[in-house]
Amino acid sequence: MNPSDPLLEAVRRGDARALARAITRIENREAESEELLRALFPDSGRATLLGLTGAPGAGKSTLADAIASLLRQRQKSVGIIAVDPTSPFSGGAILGDRIRMTRHHADDGVFIRSMATRGALGGLAAAAADVALLLDAAGKDTVLIETVGVGQDEIDVVRLADVTVVILVPGMGDDVQTIKAGIMEIADVFCINKADRPGADRVENELRAMLSIGHRDDGWNTPIVKTVAPDGTGVPELLDAAESYIAFLRDRGLLANKKAHNWRQRLLDLLRERLLEHALAVSGEERLSQLAERVARRELDPYSAVDSLMQRTV
Numbered sequence: 001m002n003p004s005d006p007l008l009e010a011v012r013r014g015d016a017r018a019l020a021r022a023i024t025r026i027e028n029r030e031a032e033s034e035e036l037l038r039a040l041f042p043d044s045g046r047a048t049l050l051g052l053t054g055a056p057g058a059g060k061s062t063l064a065d066a067i068a069s070l071l072r073q074r075q076k077s078v079g080i081i082a083v084d085p086t087s088p089f090s091g092g093a094i095l096g097d098r099i100r101m102t103r104h105h106a107d108d109g110v111f112i113r114s115m116a117t118r119g120a121l122g123g124l125a126a127a128a129a130d131v132a133l134l135l136d137a138a139g140k141d142t143v144l145i146e147t148v149g150v151g152q153d154e155i156d157v158v159r160l161a162d163v164t165v166v167i168l169v170p171g172m173g174d175d176v177q178t179i180k181a182g183i184m185e186i187a188d189v190f191c192i193n194k195a196d197r198p199g200a201d202r203v204e205n206e207l208r209a210m211l212s213i214g215h216r217d218d219g220w221n222t223p224i225v226k227t228v229a230p231d232g233t234g235v236p237e238l239l240d241a242a243e244s245y246i247a248f249l250r251d252r253g254l255l256a257n258k259k260a261h262n263w264r265q266r267l268l269d270l271l272r273e274r275l276l277e278h279a280l281a282v283s284g285e286e287r288l289s290q291l292a293e294r295v296a297r298r299e300l301d302p303y304s305a306v307d308s309l310m311q312r313t314v
């Protein structure tokens with residue numbers, strides 16, 4: 001890509017329309033998007049990536065909004081990526097995102113984008129990671145990545161964050177015991193949102209009991225912060241807790257390790273995607289379909305079918 005390409009220049013300036021256009025390219029997996037990201041890579045690496053995950057309706061969007069407002073007061077620019085693997089809609093606003101888009105819409109310092117498409121190969125987590133890189137290169141100081149915490153997809157999404165906040169709420173049936181182990185393990189900070197509702201103290205006690213049993217490998221004591229997102233109560237403390245974790249990692253020289261660990265995962269994802277693309281390009285979709293039909297007719301076992309696809313590839 002030409003270094004003086006107007007789109008590249010506009011993205012670097014943080015121009016919202018250029019960002020929207022670039023993200024659409026990433027989502028549609030257009031060939032130029034890779035060139036764009038390659039060219040922008042040297043500009044990235046400065047933003048703090050903050051993951052927010054929790055059950056549907058836990059208040060992720062409202063919290064992201066409140067955090068963005070606080071960061072804006074501190075003259076920081078913000079990108080928000082709302083990733084919803086359960087929604088078939090994309091390319092604009094989903095659900096509550098419309099509301100905050102109007103709230104921050106006059107402010108160039110906040111860029112918000114919802115993502116829901118699943119690429120044929122690679123998937124949503126990879127696309128979200130590319131968008132985070134883009135916003136980072138566009139000069140956003142903090143990139144908030146909001147995702148519904150229900151399955152592997154969202155665990156993949158938050159894995160790209162420097163710090164992950166897991167949001168719980170009182171009385172939604174997601175008692176601490178019933179929360180998926182995978183989600184609990186990725187929490188660097190716990191947020192009990194809707195603390196204005198009864199039962200917040202109970203959730204806190206259960207969490208404390210749970211945290212007192214296990215210890216993290218990195219020695220971090222996972223803090224618990226109570227918030228009421230709509231009026232911003234507890235949001236400064238939540239941001240402090242997230243920033244403390246990053247400082248903790250940095251002070252111990254662990255931040256570079258964590259980033260390398262995350263990149264290792266990304267590289268594996270990219271490799272998987274490239275190899276698959278290559279294999280399918282070499283063998284052809286038709287050959288794949290033929291083999292699938294033969295397996296379905298029990299003429300061929302699936303392992304031999306894959307072997308045959310591999311042999312053509314290498």
Ligand SMILES: Nc1nc2c(ncn2[C@@H]2O[C@H](COP(=O)(O)OP(=O)(O)OP(=O)(O)O)[C@@H](O)[C@H]2O)c(=O)[nH]1
Pocket residue numbers: 054055056057058059060061062063095096148193194195196197227228229230
């Ligand atoms: N009482 C109370 N309501 C809250 C609080 N935070 C959010 N809400 C409300 O909870 C509802 C869901 O909030 P969202 O921010 O849309 O939640 P979300 O987690 O982004 O939801 P999805 O994106 O649909 O998964 C909204 O009606 C909010 O106004 C809170 O601290 N207290």
Ligand SMILES: [Mg+2]
Pocket residue numbers: 060061062082095096097146
């Ligand atoms: Mg939301």
